[in-house]
Amino acid sequence: MVDHDRRVRRTRRALHEALIALVLERGYDRLTVQDVLDRADVGRSTFYAHYRDKEALLTATFDDMRAQLQRDVDAQTGGDPLDPARPAGLLFAHAHRNQRVYRALCGREGGTVVLRHLHRMLAEVLTTQLGPHLPAGSPVPIGLVVEFCTSAALGLLVRWIDDGFPDDPRTMTAGYRALCLPGVRAVAGGLVADEAQMWLQ
Amino acid sequence: MVDHDRRVRRTRRALHEALIALVLERGYDRLTVQDVLDRADVGRSTFYAHYRDKEALLTATFDDMRAQLQRDVDAQTGGDPLDPARPAGLLFAHAHRNQRVYRALCGREGGTVVLRHLHRMLAEVLTTQLGPHLPAGSPVPIGLVVEFCTSAALGLLVRWIDDGFPDDPRTMTAGYRALCLPGVRAVAGGLVADEAQMWLQ
DNA sequence: CCAGAACCGAACACTGTGTTCAGCAATGAA
DNA sequence: TTCATTGCTGAACACAGTGTTCGGTTCTGG
Numbered sequence: 001m002v003d004h005d006r007r008v009r010r011t012r013r014a015l016h017e018a019l020i021a022l023v024l025e026r027g028y029d030r031l032t033v034q035d036v037l038d039r040a041d042v043g044r045s046t047f048y049a050h051y052r053d054k055e056a057l058l059t060a061t062f063d064d065m066r067a068q069l070q071r072d073v074d075a076q077t078g079g080d081p082l083d084p085a086r087p088a089g090l091l092f093a094h095a096h097r098n099q100r101v102y103r104a105l106c107g108r109e110g111g112t113v114v115l116r117h118l119h120r121m122l123a124e125v126l127t128t129q130l131g132p133h134l135p136a137g138s139p140v141p142i143g144l145v146v147e148f149c150t151s152a153a154l155g156l157l158v159r160w161i162d163d164g165f166p167d168d169p170r171t172m173t174a175g176y177r178a179l180c181l182p183g184v185r186a187v188a189g190g191l192v193a194d195e196a197q198m199w200l201q
Numbered sequence: 202m203v204d205h206d207r208r209v210r211r212t213r214r215a216l217h218e219a220l221i222a223l224v225l226e227r228g229y230d231r232l233t234v235q236d237v238l239d240r241a242d243v244g245r246s247t248f249y250a251h252y253r254d255k256e257a258l259l260t261a262t263f264d265d266m267r268a269q270l271q272r273d274v275d276a277q278t279g280g281d282p283l284d285p286a287r288p289a290g291l292l293f294a295h296a297h298r299n300q301r302v303y304r305a306l307c308g309r310e311g312g313t314v315v316l317r318h319l320h321r322m323l324a325e326v327l328t329t330q331l332g333p334h335l336p337a338g339s340p341v342p343i344g345l346v347v348e349f350c351t352s353a354a355l356g357l358l359v360r361w362i363d364d365g366f367p368d369d370p371r372t373m374t375a376g377y378r379a380l381c382l383p384g385v386r387a388v389a390g391g392l393v394a395d396e397a398q399m400w401l402q
Numbered sequence: 403c404c405a406g407a408a409c410c411g412a413a414c415a416c417t418g419t420g421t422t423c424a425g426c427a428a429t430g431a432a
Numbered sequence: 433t434t435c436a437t438t439g440c441t442g443a444a445c446a447c448a449g450t451g452t453t454c455g456g457t458t459c460t461g462g
Contacts (some may be wrong), residue, residue, distance in 0.1 A: 007408055007459065032449060043410045048451060112313055140376040144357060148380045151356020152349045159348045175341040179349045182383035208428065208439055233418060244441045249420060 001049065012050060014040040016061045020104040027109035028058070055113055062105050062114050066121070069094045073125055081133050082184055084149035085177035087125045089169070091118070092176075095157060096169040107161045115154060123150045133188055140187045149180055202250065213251060215241040217262045221305040228310035229259070256314055263306050263315050267322070270295045274326055282334050283385055285350035286378035288326045290370070292319070293377075296358060297370040308362045316355060324351045334389055341388045350381055 003009055018040035022031055033054055037047055051057045072090045079086045095102040105114040126146045134142050156176055160167065167175075204210055219241035223232055234255055238248055252258045273291045280287045296303040306315040327347045335343050357377055361368065 001408080005408070005460065011409080033451090034449075045411075045452080045454090046409055049408080053451085140379055143360070144376050145380065147356050147360045148353045148377070152353040155348050155352020155356075156345060159344070175345050176349070178341055178388055179346065179381075179384035182387050183380035186383050187379055202439080206429065206439070212440080234420090235418075246421080246423090246442075247440055250439080254420085 008050075011040075011042055011046060012060075014042055015047065015050070015057060018042075019057055019061055020101060023104040023110055024100070028111040029109075058105065058111065058113055059117070062101070062117070065094075065098060065101060066117065070121065073121075080181075081129055082181070082188055083177060084126055084130070084153065084180050084184060085173050087122060087129065088149070088153040088176055088180075089173035091122065091153065091157065092160070092169040092172045095161065096165060099161075099165055102161055106158060108158065115158070118157075119150055119154055122153060123147070126150060130184070130188075135188065138187060145184060145187060149184065152176070152180060209251075212241075212243055212247060213261075215243055216248065216251070216258060219243075220258055220262055221302060224305040224311055225301070229312040230310075259306065259312065259314055260318070263302070263318070266295075266299060266302060267318065271322065274322075281382075282330055283382070283389055284378060285327055285331070285354065285381050285385060286374050288323060288330065289350070289354040289377055289381075290374035292323065292354065292358065293361070293370040293373045296362065297366060300362075300366055303362055307359060309359065316359070319358075320351055320355055323354060324348070327351060331385070331389075336389070339388060346385060346388060350385065353377070353381060 001008060003012075015036060018036045022035055022039055026035075031054070033047060034044070036042075036054075036057070037044055047057075051060065069091065072094065073087055076086065076090065095106070104110055106118070123146050126149055127142065130145060130149075131142055134145065138145075153176060156172065160172055202209060204213075216237060219237045223236055223240055227236075232255070234248060235245070237255070237258070238245055248258075252261065270292065273295065274288055277287065277291065296307070305311055307319070324347050327350055328343065331346060331350075332343055335346065339346075354377060357373060361373055
């Protein structure tokens with residue numbers, strides 16, 4: 001089970017590719033471990049020597065890629081600190097560069113596990129990024145702002161994936177920014193009360 | 202299987218209540234049909250005479266309530282047609298009035314089926330509402346605007362539920378409006394290009 | 403070359419699903 | 433109240449999928 005052994009690398013690679021191919025064909029839910037084994041031509045006991053279950057394989061398959069995205073995010077510098085489209089744009093770009101995998105693991109047929117990971121990841125980044133720039137006694141607490149931006153970004157991502165990536169990632173980012181940034185600015189600038197009370201009741 | 206027979210009503214009611222109670226205790230995924238039958242004290246064959254499977258029971262359990270929400274939405278009149286918080290606010294209010302059921306069926310432990318229904322429902326309403334008021338050649342297509350607003354609203358809803366409904370539904374609605382409306386207005390008013398190009402690159 | 407490690411595959415126990423059917427009990431209508 | 437109808441029961445069954453075990457085989461890196 002050490003990855004400098006060629007047999008281990010071969011086995012894992014075969015499983016990952018079989019998983020992605022099969023999810024694209026039949027969807028994650030309608031998929032048994034045995035299906036993956038047959039496609040990958042790997043023995044049953046071998047699978048369980050590597051992964052606890054189907055979900056662990058899914059997570060592992062996405063893990064390297066997620067690490068890459070995390071590095072992109074950490075390396076990012078400059079830009080408007082209030083702009084949620086800064087990290088979200090990296091996510092869009094990353095998805096666009098790995099369309100096949102994203103289609104399999106984050107599309108409608110791909111289960112919710114990976115999406116939950118991305119959700120948490122983006123939420124953490126946005127909390128760090130927006131936190132210092134929102135007024136302490138903000139009428140809209142930081143948690144809600146982050147949840148708003150995160151859910152919206154992932155919603156756009158999933159739809160973009162399921163539509164087959166029709167647009168440029170920059171177009172997606174620009175669209176997301178156009179929709180998201182004004183509201184965040186309004187909240188950060190304390191313009192909320194006016195808006196809220198204007199329509200409350 | 203006709204619902205003017207008392208036996209049918211009793212059986213279904215027992216199944217619905219058992220489902221909700223058990224989801225709250227253990228989560229939808231970690232729940233077998235047999236668990237529900239034991240709790241409801243209903244025979245196995247009886248269950249399958251009423252529902253195709255566990256998911257069908259879930260859907261049916263939420264169905265009456267969803268119909269009520271739909272009626273609220275249809276009855277709504279007045280207000281800013283560009284404001285996505287108009288229908289979303291009804292959803293928040295509805296959830297607040299039925300906390301126990303929403304906690305069971307739409308919380309993190311509640312699976313994704315009901316959430317998908319709500320997503321589609323809200324998206325349809327918003328498409329109808331916003332469609333006529335967005336410029337035809339909008340740089341951000343109506344589909345993306347709707348997806349943005351819908352995902353954000355449901356994201357806030359889920360978090361609100363899982364936090365145990367700490368805030369007033371009006372506060373939630375106001376917060377959502379403060380975050381969402383400015384962006385929608387910007388897009389509808391054609392201010393998008395400025396924003397987008399300002400930060401693009 | 404070779405000791406150690408990974409792989410194989412068949413068998414097994416287990417959990418959960420969905421169906422069937424004969425007998426029983428409650429129901430609503432007359 | 434009667435009674436044909438309809439729903440409920442519960443046990444049994446076939447089936448699909450999971451996760452584990454183990455003796456034998458094959459490959460790998462040193």
